Amino acid sequence: MLLNLILFAVVILAIITSARLLLVFQFAAELRGKKAHEISDSENNMNALLTLLSLVGLFAMFFYLTATYYNEKYIPGAASEHGVEVDSLLNLNFIVITLAFFITQLLLMWFAYKYRYNKKRRATHYAHNDKLEMIWTVVPAIVMAVLVLKGLIVWNHTTNPSPDKNTLNLELYARQFDWTARYSGKDNALGKASYTMINGGNILGLISADAIQEQLTIVRGDSLVVDSTVTLGFLPAEKLEDEKTRLRRLVHQIRTVAEFDYQFKSGSESYAASHDDVLVRDTIILPVNRPVKLHMRSQDVIHSAYLPHFRVHMYCVPGSETYFAFKPITTTKEMKKKLNDPEFEYRLYCNNICGSTHFNMMLPVRVVSEKEYAAWLSAKSTFADETKTRLAKMGLKSNFAKNN
Numbered sequence: 001m002l003l004n005l006i007l008f009a010v011v012i013l014a015i016i017t018s019a020r021l022l023l024v025f026q027f028a029a030e031l032r033g034k035k036a037h038e039i040s041d042s043e044n045n046m047n048a049l050l051t052l053l054s055l056v057g058l059f060a061m062f063f064y065l066t067a068t069y070y071n072e073k074y075i076p077g078a079a080s081e082h083g084v085e086v087d088s089l090l091n092l093n094f095i096v097i098t099l100a101f102f103i104t105q106l107l108l109m110w111f112a113y114k115y116r117y118n119k120k121r122r123a124t125h126y127a128h129n130d131k132l133e134m135i136w137t138v139v140p141a142i143v144m145a146v147l148v149l150k151g152l153i154v155w156n157h158t159t160n161p162s163p164d165k166n167t168l169n170l171e172l173y174a175r176q177f178d179w180t181a182r183y184s185g186k187d188n189a190l191g192k193a194s195y196t197m198i199n200g201g202n203i204l205g206l207i208s209a210d211a212i213q214e215q216l217t218i219v220r221g222d223s224l225v226v227d228s229t230v231t232l233g234f235l236p237a238e239k240l241e242d243e244k245t246r247l248r249r250l251v252h253q254i255r256t257v258a259e260f261d262y263q264f265k266s267g268s269e270s271y272a273a274s275h276d277d278v279l280v281r282d283t284i285i286l287p288v289n290r291p292v293k294l295h296m297r298s299q300d301v302i303h304s305a306y307l308p309h310f311r312v313h314m315y316c317v318p319g320s321e322t323y324f325a326f327k328p329i330t331t332t333k334e335m336k337k338k339l340n341d342p343e344f345e346y347r348l349y350c351n352n353i354c355g356s357t358h359f360n361m362m363l364p365v366r367v368v369s370e371k372e373y374a375a376w377l378s379a380k381s382t383f384a385d386e387t388k389t390r391l392a393k394m395g396l397k398s399n400f401a402k403n404n
């Protein structure tokens with residue numbers, strides 16, 4: 001803090017000193033009988049030369065920064081199929097931008113140098129040149145059209161991958177401030193979910209016969225407590241209104257959950273798809289060379305799922321589901337070897353500032369062989385197992401065997 005203050009003071013003093021020095025030069029020039037706006041030939045030449053030199057500095061900086069940062073260490077090659085295409089598009093853009101940068105800067109600085117003020121030269125009034133205007137309109141238009149067209153092709157490939165039966169359905173569930181990954185299990189189908197089903201144990205609000213039973217017990221219990229508070233009426237008027245609102249919400253929630261219960265019991269919905277779903281909150285494991293379809297949801301605010309190594313980026317929006325399909329093509333092991341970094345991990349980040357501990361929203365992602373993936377997944381407990389355990393703690397009996 002103190003160092004920052006000192007630095008700030010130094011900068012301010014430097015600005016004041018420069019301003020005073022300029023004044024001194026001005027007075028000195030006036031004493032020599034020269035007007036402030038008069039510039040000598042030597043000053044003019046010096047300025048022109050410095051302009052050229054600044055071009056050298058600019059280009060040197062460009063080469064240095066490109067060589068230092070545009071490499072495997074900072075931007076490792078894409079680890080997904082569509083990512084390779086995205087990278088080639090980005091590289092094409094970089095080539096075009098770099099060429100335009102060199103040509104325009106070179107011309108700009110060279111003209112400033114070559115046509116510096118010369119007393120003997122008179123400026124020409126050059127109003128119009130059809131040919132020149134045609135060139136600088138048509139050439140950029142063609143280049144832009146090519147870039148946009150290629151961009152559209154890559155965008156279409158990325159957002160509409162060809163359907164593949166083997167695609168793994170995986171949910172990324174975001175909330176302040178963590179991620180939960182939900183694997184669809186053996187049936188490869190994600191079970192239904194509803195925000196009315198969310199409780200401390202069932203944070204994703206998944207629906208199953210057991211989860212319905214659990215939620216009805218919890219919400220009915222809550223409503224009884226609130227109901228007795230309201231009935232006794234010991235609360236101040238303001239608080240009483242709050243409690244009444246809470247009660248109305250709980251009753252509405254009970255109705256919705258009871259509706260799920262009715263649908264299940266009448267056989268119109270089975271809710272069995274959620275039974276084999278597996279919830280993971282530490283490391284996401286993905287099988288290599290198998291397409292993955294990410295189904296993204298958010299519980300609270302807008303989050304953004306960002307998997308930079310796979311060139312995957314998509315918002316997670318509360319109240320609606322977003323998707324992104326991609327195919328990992330490089331295992332973590334291969335990437336470690338390629339980057340010569342034994343500590344390397346792929347990562348999932350939240351790329352949308354979503355609150356005070358947004359930076360916490362990060363999960364390691366590991367890409368492994370199909371065999372390793374299958375072994376890992378089969379060792380995990382399912383949503384049905386977890387719900388059964390929670391029910392047992394509440395002294396309730398599971399319906400799980402029946403539901404299957």
Ligand SMILES: [Cu+2]
Pocket residue numbers: 174175302303304350351352353354358361
């Ligand atoms: Cu977030």
